[in-house]
Amino acid sequence: MAFNNPIVGGTTLIREAIKSPNYVPGVSGWSINKDGSAEFNDVTIRGSLIVDGDVTLDANDVFVVENTAGDPVLSITDSQTETWNGISLERILSIYGYSAGALQNVLTLKNTPSGSFTNIEMSDKRTGSLEVAPVSIGLDIQAVNVNDQPTLSVFSSTNDLSAHQAALHLVGDSRAGGNSPEIRLENSGATSDIDIILSGRVQTPDQQHVAVEEGTNITAFTNTVFQGGTPDICGLTFVAPASGKGYMHWHARLSSNTANTAMVSVALRTGGTIGSGTVVHAASVDWAVETPNNGREQSAMMRPVSGLTPGNTYNIRVEHAMNGGGDGTVFFRSATWIPST
Numbered sequence: 149m150a151f152n153n154p155i156v157g158g159t160t161l162i163r164e165a166i167k168s169p170n171y172v173p174g175v176s177g178w179s180i181n182k183d184g185s186a187e188f189n190d191v192t193i194r195g196s197l198i199v200d201g202d203v204t205l206d207a208n209d210v211f212v213v214e215n216t217a218g219d220p221v222l223s224i225t226d227s228q229t230e231t232w233n234g235i236s237l238e239r240i241l242s243i244y245g246y247s248a249g250a251l252q253n254v255l256t257l258k259n260t261p262s263g264s265f266t267n268i269e270m271s272d273k274r275t276g277s278l279e280v281a282p283v284s285i286g287l288d289i290q291a292v293n294v295n296d297q298p299t300l301s302v303f304s305s306t307n308d309l310s311a312h313q314a315a316l317h318l319v320g321d322s323r324a325g326g327n328s329p330e331i332r333l334e335n336s337g338a339t340s341d342i343d344i345i346l347s348g349r350v351q352t353p354d355q356q357h358v359a360v361e362e363g364t365n366i367t368a369f370t371n372t373v374f375q376g377g378t379p380d381i382c383g384l385t386f387v388a389p390a391s392g393k394g395y396m397h398w399h400a401r402l403s404s405n406t407a408n409t410a411m412v413s414v415a416l417r418t419g420g421t422i423g424s425g426t427v428v429h430a431a432s433v434d435w436a437v438e439t440p441n442n443g444r445e446q447s448a449m450m451r452p453v454s455g456l457t458p459g460n461t462y463n464i465r466v467e468h469a470m471n472g473g474g475d476g477t478v479f480f481r482s483a484t485w486i487p488s489t
Contacts, residue, residue: 219251220244360384361482366468368405368475374413374431374467376423382481383422383465388456389487396429397484398466399448404439406474411436413467414483416453420461429453431467438471446480 164182171177171187178188213222223242245253362382376383388394400412413436419425429435429451437447456462466481 215246217246217249219246219249221246357484357486358384358386359482359484361480362466363480366478368477369410369468370470370473370475371468372470372472374411374415374469376465376467377478377481381422381465382483383463384483384485385420385422385461385463386485386487388458388460388462389489390458391487391489392456392458393452393454393489394456394485394487395450395452396464397448397450397486398437399446399480399482400437400466400468400478401444401446401480402437402439402468402476402478403444404442404470404474404476406470406472406476407441408470408472408474409438409441410476410478411438411469411471412478412481413437413469414451415465415467417463417465418460419463422463423465425463428456428462431469433471439476 165179167179168177171179173179173187176189178186180186211224212220215221220242221244223244241256243255244251245255360382362377362380364377364380366377366380386394396414396416398412398414402410402412404410411433413431413433414429415423415427415431416429417423417425417427435449435451437445437449439445464483464485466483468476468478468481470476
């Protein structure tokens with residue numbers, strides 16, 4: 149027999165809605181409404197899903213896209229306490245990466261409870277690149293090496309533009325742990341000045357200039373082979389720069405008491421003891437300041453050096469000699485090491 153109160157007429161829904169017996173809006177059951185809207189408790193869709201409009205999540209709900217193994221590949225949540233399969237979803241948008249069924253990395257975009265700015269967090273940050281434009285205050289970026297030690301960080305400890313404490317850290321560490329050398333450029337927030345903080349070994353050409361002088365007279369010397377003063381040695385030590393290059397500069401005031409000339413040159417040796425070590429460049433007549441015959445002279449000379457081992461210690465000693473018979477006097481000596489790039 150026919151229903152006196154039919155649900156549909158042909159293919160058209162006649163009733164205002166068709167509902168499950170336990171339907172409570174927003175709580176349980178399901179409802180298909182005459183105006184084209186519907187509400188379901190759980191839906192499994194096989195095939196494509198096309199949405200022409202907004203997708204709205206309740207405050208405590210999570211939207212998760214799974215792969216065929218049931219692992220999450222994308223999640224969207226507005227909850228700070230929600231978890232899914234034991235994975236904390238305290239984020240807005242998460243993109244997961246898997247290898248052989250194991251979670252390898254997660255990229256998250258989220259808002260913190262204390263502000264409206266967006267944080268970007270990445271796990272397993274060993275390859276690939278991150279491009280952010282523009283970078284606004286409050287954005288923290290950190291890169292780590294394979295030992296999970298930080299190598300680069302950009303951060304601000306406050307989002308107050310009037311007293312921001314932004315910093316850029318470049319950290320180098322070949323160890324798995326322990327303290328790391330670092331270069332830090334930061335604004336302390338107290339003033340508008342930029343602070344530069346360097347830790348560990350710092351080596352720059354300007355900081356490695358080394359100079360020495362000796363004013364003790366060496367009188368009536370007659371040696372014809374270059375030698376240093378005894379005991380008044382004039383010399384210096386230095387650490388070779390990364391380029392392995394630099395200049396030896398020396399100066400002397402001296403006199404000759406005969407027809408032969410008095411000479412002052414420098415010798416370069418390996419090691420940190422002045423006058424000792426393997427000779428790299430010997431004192432030489434070709435590289436010497438000298439007096440005229442039976443006269444006085446004050447002069448300086450510079451000699452280029454290359455091929456040094458970066459980081460090794462070397463020493464320079466000022467040495468004197470007569471170019472033939474007779475005797476001479478040295479009144480003042482100085483030496484300078486100037487590194488170059």
